[in-house]
Amino acid sequence: MPDMKVFEYAPAPESRDIARLKPTYGVFVDGQFRPGRGEPVKSINPATEEALAEIQEADASDVNDAVSAARRAYDSGWSKLAGTQRAKYLYRIARVIQERSRELAVLETLDNGKPIRESRDVDVPTAAAHFFDYAGWADKLAYAGFGPNPHPVGVAAQVIPWNFPLLMAAWKIAPALAAGNTVVLKPAETTPLTAMTLAEIIAECELPPGVVNILPGGPSVGQSLVDHPGVDKIAFTGSTAVGKQIQKSVAASGKRLSLELGGKAANIVFDDAPLDQAVEGIVNGIFFNQGHVCCAGSRLLVQESIADVFISALKDRLQTLRLGDPMDKNTDIGAINSAAQLGRIRVLADAGEAEGGQRWSPDCPLPERGFWFPPTIFTDVGPASRIAREEIFGPVLSVLTFRTPQEAVDKANNTPYGLSAGIWTDKGSRILWMANKLRAGVVWANTFNRFDPTSPFGGYTESGFGREGGRHGLEAYLDV
Amino acid sequence: MSDRLDVRKTYKLYIAGAFPRSESGRSYPVSGAGDTVLAHAAQASRKDVRDAVSAARKAFGGWSGATAYNRAQVLYRVAEMMEGRREQFIAEVLAGDGGTRDAAATVVDAAIDRWVWYAGWADKYAQIAGGANPVAGPYFNFSVPEPSGVVGIVAPQQDSLLGLISVIAPALTTGNTVVVLAATDRPLAAITLSEVLATADLPGGVVNVLTGYVAELAPWLASHRDVNCLDLTGVAAADRVPLAVAAADSVKRVHSPGERAGIGLDEPGLARLAAFVEIKTVWHPLGV
Numbered sequence: 001m002p003d004m005k006v007f008e009y010a011p012a013p014e015s016r017d018i019a020r021l022k023p024t025y026g027v028f029v030d031g032q033f034r035p036g037r038g039e040p041v042k043s044i045n046p047a048t049e050e051a052l053a054e055i056q057e058a059d060a061s062d063v064n065d066a067v068s069a070a071r072r073a074y075d076s077g078w079s080k081l082a083g084t085q086r087a088k089y090l091y092r093i094a095r096v097i098q099e100r101s102r103e104l105a106v107l108e109t110l111d112n113g114k115p116i117r118e119s120r121d122v123d124v125p126t127a128a129a130h131f132f133d134y135a136g137w138a139d140k141l142a143y144a145g146f147g148p149n150p151h152p153v154g155v156a157a158q159v160i161p162w163n164f165p166l167l168m169a170a171w172k173i174a175p176a177l178a179a180g181n182t183v184v185l186k187p188a189e190t191t192p193l194t195a196m197t198l199a200e201i202i203a204e205c206e207l208p209p210g211v212v213n214i215l216p217g218g219p220s221v222g223q224s225l226v227d228h229p230g231v232d233k234i235a236f237t238g239s240t241a242v243g244k245q246i247q248k249s250v251a252a253s254g255k256r257l258s259l260e261l262g263g264k265a266a267n268i269v270f271d272d273a274p275l276d277q278a279v280e281g282i283v284n285g286i287f288f289n290q291g292h293v294c295c296a297g298s299r300l301l302v303q304e305s306i307a308d309v310f311i312s313a314l315k316d317r318l319q320t321l322r323l324g325d326p327m328d329k330n331t332d333i334g335a336i337n338s339a340a341q342l343g344r345i346r347v348l349a350d351a352g353e354a355e356g357g358q359r360w361s362p363d364c365p366l367p368e369r370g371f372w373f374p375p376t377i378f379t380d381v382g383p384a385s386r387i388a389r390e391e392i393f394g395p396v397l398s399v400l401t402f403r404t405p406q407e408a409v410d411k412a413n414n415t416p417y418g419l420s421a422g423i424w425t426d427k428g429s430r431i432l433w434m435a436n437k438l439r440a441g442v443v444w445a446n447t448f449n450r451f452d453p454t455s456p457f458g459g460y461t462e463s464g465f466g467r468e469g470g471r472h473g474l475e476a477y478l479d480v
Numbered sequence: 481m482s483d484r485l486d487v488r489k490t491y492k493l494y495i496a497g498a499f500p501r502s503e504s505g506r507s508y509p510v511s512g513a514g515d516t517v518l519a520h521a522a523q524a525s526r527k528d529v530r531d532a533v534s535a536a537r538k539a540f541g542g543w544s545g546a547t548a549y550n551r552a553q554v555l556y557r558v559a560e561m562m563e564g565r566r567e568q569f570i571a572e573v574l575a576g577d578g579g580t581r582d583a584a585a586t587v588v589d590a591a592i593d594r595w596v597w598y599a600g601w602a603d604k605y606a607q608i609a610g611g612a613n614p615v616a617g618p619y620f621n622f623s624v625p626e627p628s629g630v631v632g633i634v635a636p637q638q639d640s641l642l643g644l645i646s647v648i649a650p651a652l653t654t655g656n657t658v659v660v661l662a663a664t665d666r667p668l669a670a671i672t673l674s675e676v677l678a679t680a681d682l683p684g685g686v687v688n689v690l691t692g693y694v695a696e697l698a699p700w701l702a703s704h705r706d707v708n709c710l711d712l713t714g715v716a717a718a719d720r721v722p723l724a725v726a727a728a729d730s731v732k733r734v735h736s737p738g739e740r741a742g743i744g745l746d747e748p749g750l751a752r753l754a755a756f757v758e759i760k761t762v763w764h765p766l767g768v
Contacts, residue, residue: 129616145608244728251724252712252736259731416730418758435762445764452615456623460758461708462731467759470613472623480751 031209258466418460497684
């Protein structure tokens with residue numbers, strides 16, 4: 001439809017004042033806000049490269065303080081507190097997140113670069129929902145199917161990524177607290193701001209000091225936290241490479257571990273799929289959050305008989321995506337989170353071209369400042385090429401074809417990962433057959449990238465182990 | 481008095497449903513409780529580990545794809561086959577582990593009953609561990625446990641039969657296939673059990689049993705990239721670290737139980753069933 005007349009959108013920007021940015025943010029330890037003892041860094045807006053705030057990061061001594069505070073809070077009351085009381089604290093947090101949702105959404109978009117539409121409609125409401133859902137578990141643990149008298153594990157060290165900063169904090173903290181554990185959380189170095197606002201909310205909700213401690217910092221802070229002997233459980237979401245390191249560093253130490261790592265999901269389109277819906281699903285699967293999604297559908301497997309028609313429809317749709325100011329409510333594609341991530345995406349995309357893939361992007365001017373990568377499709381991708389095998393964590397889709405359902409399954413499963421998969425077909429028996437054969441922790445049929453606090457999420461093989469969400473998500477935080 | 485000579489058994493490995501000698505040609509003497517040499521067991525090699533893993537991988541599709549009811553019947557059939565050889569197993573446990581005949585009988589009975597217990601779980605565990613999830617949107621959403629894949633197991637070293645069965649049966653119940661390193665000093669009951677497995681309609685390759693030196697073989701099992709899970713029950717706590725480190729290279733699920741290992745006479749609980757499954761969640765929109 002490029003020759004069709006398109007109505008232009010008027011700008012509809014959110015106001016940055018709503019984020020209530022502070023000039024500096026420190027650590028939250030033992031109920032106190034104070035500067036960390038590490039090197040201060042600037043957190044920048046990846047869409048403009050302007051500094052948003054100074055982060056007074058943690059160092060190893062702050063890790064020590066935080067773990068000790070978490071231990072004291074665990075021993076002195078939180079683990080023994082009646083479940084009904086823990087539940088009420090979590091309900092309070094859920095409600096304040098809802099009340100401050102616009103502030104949190106704007107802050108998230110400023111710090112992360114994701115479109116305000118996504119932080120407003122997905123990240124923040126789902127974060128509130130996680131607290132609300134797990135609040136109700138806190139006084140019902142004996143009914144969760146892990147025995148009549150389940151115990152908390154102890155002090156949980158939680159290390160989260162930059163792609164869904166507030167939501168990942170909620171995924172980690174809510175089940176841990178519901179089960180009676182105390183927490184030391186390290187947000188990602190490039191996106192600490194919403195976690196620090198969550199710390200404010202936790203303080204405002206009057207949780208006992210030390211129950212939740214939040215330490216902004218880089219990889220060395222994460223390593224100190226994971227290695228700390230006072231920690232009983234580690235929950236990590238991030239890259240498979242770092243996940244393997246963590247698994248090694250806690251090997252046979254008795255520390256409990258859950259890992260939510262990378263993915264290279266196949267999104268499989270059969271010739272009987274409703275094509276318009278499938279196009280929307282593929283676009284959502286790989287371009288949602290600029291592709292910074294571990295379960296992103298980064299491999300399109302399209303049935304050979306419809307490949308040309310489908311790819312053409314997909315390209316038409318990409319022409320209408322709006323890339324630019326993440327604060328604009330009409331923006332579909334925001335900024336890449338950091339210069340480093342942009343560099344990684346470029347390297348892999350260049351490798352895709354070097355290995356013979358055909359690269360295509362819509363005619364899409366990129367803003368002059370900030371970190372940007374256009375939505376990109378690679379066709380003629382060999383199954384052994386890097387862009388078909390390695391997680392790219394960016395808005396880049398590799399297209400492969402198949403002829404039979406068995407071939408689709410074989411290609412989809414031909415990866416060391418196993419986090420998610422998508423199926424697009426009108427045939428119910430085929431959906432269930434495919435869902436059964438695909439080796440992935442989440443299978444979306446005729447939909448993609450749906451998340452819910454009641455729905456377990458997590459991977460097979462090198463995508464990690466353990467589940468987050470729902471009844472299953474409690475197991476990682478209970479001594480069963 | 482008969483002057484007939486008895487026919488003695490050659491103890492070999494159990495790989496892909498067959499009983500080969502070690503490809504290395506090695507064997508090692510196994511002594512019983514009284515230091516008499518009971519037999520020469522095959523001393524498996526790295527290559528035997530790899531053959532066993534590839535057999536287990538090949539068998540995974542069929543075993544994991546079998547109906548839970550079918551798996552239940554096969555596991556129950558193992559109990560039936562063992563019951564018929566009860567006296568033989570008692571003699572084997574007595575010779576290998578020592579103790580009294582009554583104690584050996586108690587262990588063999590518990591071992592047989594453990595198959596029956598786990599057989600019953602095969603078509604029930606998914607209902608306990610899975611279910612429908614009430615998501616906040618117009619979707620049908622459900623979760624099911626699925627087998628993790630190939631499970632590498634180091635069997636308990638002090639208990640040649642009940643310990644061995646307690647570690648392999650739960651992995652099989654949920655649809656995994658198994659490569660197990662039998663107790664180094666007490667491997668003979670494991671091979672006799674393999675004869676039972678071979679005649680219990682358990683497809684070849686679903687269980688592969690290797691005898692030999694655990695210290696030599698376990699590192700290859702731990703680092704093999706086509707092994708999905710590692711069960712370190714039979715490894716002393718002090719020796720687990722290097723194996724668990726090697727396992728991390730392919731993000732294996734490592735089961736490193738403490739005291740509650742589920743390998744004794746008490747009812748084992750669900751921990752071993754839960755250790756080697758993956759929860760799969762499927763979403764589909766509602767609509768007309």
